[in-house]
Amino acid sequence: MKVMLIGLDGACIDLIGRWACDGKLPTFARLMSEGSYGNLESVIPPLTIPAWNCLTTGKNPGKTGIFSFVQKEFGSYEFKVYLERFIKERDVWDVLSAHGKRVFVLNAPNVISAYPVNGNMIAGILCPSENLLTYPRSLRWKLEELNYNRGSGYLISFLAAEDRTLSKTLMEITESNCRVLFHLMEDDWEFGFVVFTELDGAQHKFWENEMLLLRHYRNIDRKLKEILDKLHKQDDEAIVIIASDHGFGPNKRVFLVNEWLARKNLLKLRRKTSAIAFNSFIRAFGEDRILSALGVFMRFSFLTPLYECLLRRAVSTPVKWEKTVAFSYGNWGTIYINLKGREPNGIVEENEYEAMRSSIIKELSKISVKAHRREEIYHGEYVEHAPDVIIEIDENVNSVSGKVGYNREFIRGSLLSGYHSRDNGTFIAYGHGIKEKNRISASIYDVAPTILYIFGVPVPMDVDGRVLREIFRDDIYMERRRITTGIKALKECGRI
Ligand SMILES: [Zn+2]
Secondary structure (H helix, E strand, O other), X not given: OOEEEEEEOOOOHHHHHHHHHOOOOHHHHHHXXXXXXXXXXXXXXXOHHHHHHHHHHOOOHHHHOOOOOEEEOOOOOOXXXXXXXXXXXXXXXXXXXXXXXXXXXXXXXXXXXXXXXXXXXXXXXXXXXXXXXXXXXXXXXXXXXXXOOOOHHHHHOOOOOOHHHHHHHHHHHHHHHHHHHHHHHHOOOOXXXXXXXXXXXXXXXXXXXXXXXXXXXXXXXXXXXXHHHHHHHHOOOOEEEEEOOOXXXXXXXEEXXXXXXXXXXOOOEOOOOOOOOOOHHHHHOOOHHHHHHHHHHHHHHHHOHXXXXXXXXXXXXXXXXXXXXXXXXXOOOEEEEOEEOOEOOOOEOHHHHHHHHHHXXXXXXXXXXXXXXXXXXXXXXXXXXXXXXXXXXXXXXOEEEOOOOOOOOEEOOOOOOEEEEOOOEEEEEEEOOEOOOEEEEEEHHHHHHHHHHHOOOOOOOOOXXXXXXXXXXXHHHHHHHHHHHHHHHHHHOOOO
């Protein structure tokens, strides 16, 4: 039996549904009418990292320890790349691999470097070196032969690129991933995972250009047809699951969290900064030229020597730490309390910590900004590493930025017309034993347990999601339940 999980970064179920109904996305239309589908609710905040980690482990960031692309180091004002820490939680392919299933993983954004699995792995776009890109290592030569373009160059020029050039590049990357996917499908496999990032890039840039957006959805629709055709030649009982890490929406209201903190006298800056001077890594390096070239995707450029240069410059940050109560880094909607004994120059006493968080959340609510204490939304052993307060992305706050110097707390998103949203992500399941024309609701944590269930592999006790039993036809469900009950009975009588 083959199960393929196709990740569509940022795919919106509402757009897919509308265009599928209008006959513009025939493959999606078929998958939905012959399968089960619905909204997939993402994590708070709905960012690519941590969202893919949640999806492929079935666990919340408090358990994975992964809260954003780069994270503030515990007890320091420095950043770290998210995976340089903690013991990695097992992803669905790790569990399946350990149960002897043959797997492949291609372009998963949450895989920074490839590692041994029972099958093949090609790391995602954040992989810092070609040497770390593939498992087995020899697969690298095949990628060269297939002229694999993993898109790392595109990230650097993302904001500067012309619409037409960017649109073309995004499609080329999808094409390139398909070439490699078709090669991996030739090998022996039972579970495969591939991620296409085309829709995420297109929606960030072209959210207000519906024609152009549709072109990208149609491109994905065509590719899905090619994948399905190939898959059904191999196994006509294969199951395909399509999932996104988050949905999308307009980016009309960007909340300037540091501007707000500074106005509330919670954040003190050393000097008057220009409008862009406090933008995450480049906060001490605010040149327009660099911003337009690297922009928001600076968050990815820790892969480049430039990042290191900027990080060094950032040490001369304009923050007066000894007078700062709370601060936020970058564009992730996270607030840290400058806690005494935890941060190098912390000033908030431990017994004031709770009152400070409550006051920040209350003050934010006065301007309709929803925020949460970390323990309200995360649970698990790494909660202490999470930001102290996390801002929610919704209709009022379309995205969050660390920039200051605008003299107001909200601005219109100028470089990105679209931004991630939490509630219109996509889930579609199709294939053997899957119910037809069946509308459901899923959480990002449900995908991994559901896949393990399909394989009859025990679902780890500590996952935060559930098996989406409602997508299976009753006969299959009973068959699976028999297998699971059988395993349980054997365990209970000490046979396994
Ligand atoms: Zn994403």
